Amino acid sequence: QVQLQESGPGLVQPSQTLSLTCTVSGGSIRSPDYFWSWIRQPPGKGLEWIGYFQYPGSTYYNPSLKSRVTISVDTSKNQFSLKLSSVTAADTAVYYCAGPTNSELDSWGQGTLVTVSS
Amino acid sequence: QSVLTQPPSASGTPGQRVTISCSGSSSNIGINYVYWYQHLPGTAPKLLIYGTNQRPSGVPDRFAGSKSGTSASLAISGLRSEDEADYYCAVWDDSLSGRVFGGGTKLTVL
Numbered sequence: 001q002v003q004l005q006e007s008g009p010g011l012v013q014p015s016q017t018l019s020l021t022c023t024v025s026g027g028s029i030r031s032p033d034y035f036w037s038w039i040r041q042p043p044g045k046g047l048e049w050i051g052y053f054q055y056p057g058s059t060y061y062n063p064s065l066k067s068r069v070t071i072s073v074d075t076s077k078n079q080f081s082l083k084l085s086s087v088t089a090a091d092t093a094v095y096y097c098a099g100p101t102n103s104e105l106d107s108w109g110q111g112t113l114v115t116v117s118s
Numbered sequence: 119q120s121v122l123t124q125p126p127s128a129s130g131t132p133g134q135r136v137t138i139s140c141s142g143s144s145s146n147i148g149i150n151y152v153y154w155y156q157h158l159p160g161t162a163p164k165l166l167i168y169g170t171n172q173r174p175s176g177v178p179d180r181f182a183g184s185k186s187g188t189s190a191s192l193a194i195s196g197l198r199s200e201d202e203a204d205y206y207c208a209v210w211d212d213s214l215s216g217r218v219f220g221g222g223t224k225l226t227v228l
Contacts, residue, residue: 037217046120046222047155047163047206062216096163101217102151102210104174108162 002027004097004109012091012116018084022097022109023077030055030075034100038071038082040093041111048093052101053080087116121146122207122220129226135195138223140207142188146218152190153208154183156201157222163206167192194225202227 008020022036029036037052051061053071061069070083084091092115098108123141130136140152154167165174167183170190182193190209194201207220 039219047157047208047219049208049217049219052217060216063214098163102153102168104165104168104172106153106165106168106174108164110162 002100002105002107004099004107006095006097006109006112008112008114010113010115012087012114013118014088014116015086018082018087018091018095018114018116020082020095020097020112020114021079022081023079024099025078027100027105029053029073029078029080029099031100032056033103035060035102036073036080036099037097037101039096039098039108041096042090042093050082050084050095052099089116092116120221121211121214121218122209124205124207124220124223126221127224127226129228130194130197131228132197132199134197135193136197136225138192138194138205138207138225140190140192140220142190142209142211144188145213146188146209146211147185147190148188149212150210152183152185154181154192155206155208157204157206159204166205197227199227201225 003025012018035052038050068085073080094111096111152170155163157163171183205223
């Protein structure tokens, strides 16, 4: 069974860049058949898809976030990462990594709360 | 406002059958597979249905997904107290070139 774990700062200052990493175990992010996702849930709201990555180098982003989002991968560590620039309070949310998306094996990490505040 | 419309709430008593709807359009549900997730607050969301009507290993057959035109449904039969959770539909939208989630439905077991 695939397991995922998010890591990164829980507090980010406004206008700075949010950076999170997802470590994957029990599955390889190098499989070209799978997508690896980032999703977020603002407090009291529903789930919002941020984007996903498909090895070796295809990325797909939410159009509303596309100008600020970068998803990258480190195959040597079986990790993929999220960078969200120019954050505001509206980016405060629980951030989840998940994958392999669009398959029966789709699993999610426990999520990590990121607060944008000075 | 989400591209996919779900009722904000649903309820039922133990043993009942409940259905949660997810309304979309010809650019998403009409042409792509639908996915359903169960989310208990504070935990990782869990995949319930993939490929519109397929259950992953370990998901009981009390959960069933279906689609008709531009709407999809999740049916839960033999309702149990542990089914009380938030449920989300998800699908790829060809017009947006992105994945979209429904707004979520909070299921209460009375």
